[in-house]
Amino acid sequence: MAQVIDRETVRRLIEQGAQIVDVLPAEEYGEDHLPGAINLPLRKIETEASRALDHTRPIVVYCADSA
């Protein structure tokens, strides 16, 4: 179960080298994403996550908002 975190914690984790994952569709990712974020759209996350992510480092996932 993922731990819900706030903006300041995200900033701290980015500084510490966490992997930032944007799960929005590629077009939205292209318009705006957090610095250093990679794009793993939700529909691809199950097949691509093991290839794309280093599970020894913290992973932060985000979407558009909490809606």
Add this chain to the structure above:
Amino acid sequence: MYDYQAGIQDWLGAGLPTEGINAQHPRLADVARRDVPTCSLDERLGDVRDRVAVAGWDTCVVVSPELVVLGLLRAKELNADSDLLVEQAMRPGPSTYRPSVSVMEMRRIMADRDLDSSPVTTSDGRLVGLVRRQDIA
């Protein structure tokens, strides 16, 4: 695994930098004047007017202790009776805009609504700065 549940809208609303196509166009976060004078509801208007003038401004944003925008004092309000409290003189509840709004869109908004300036705030109403028409013309 961490979930940044508030998402990129929260990040943009705080005026934090992003990457991508939109990041190449200036936003209010880039042009808002963060040195705009601020004051609290219970201050004496005359004292605020003097302080604002010394700082070289003609506008003051009224904020709570948590920096939530409560009102605005423009020239007309600042020139009211000196012994009034800020709360009595201010223009309450001004329209505010998010740091993520593009400068291009803000130019259009300011022209349509004949605004000289507007506070820029985070999604929870905290002051980021003041955008002035003269700075984005």
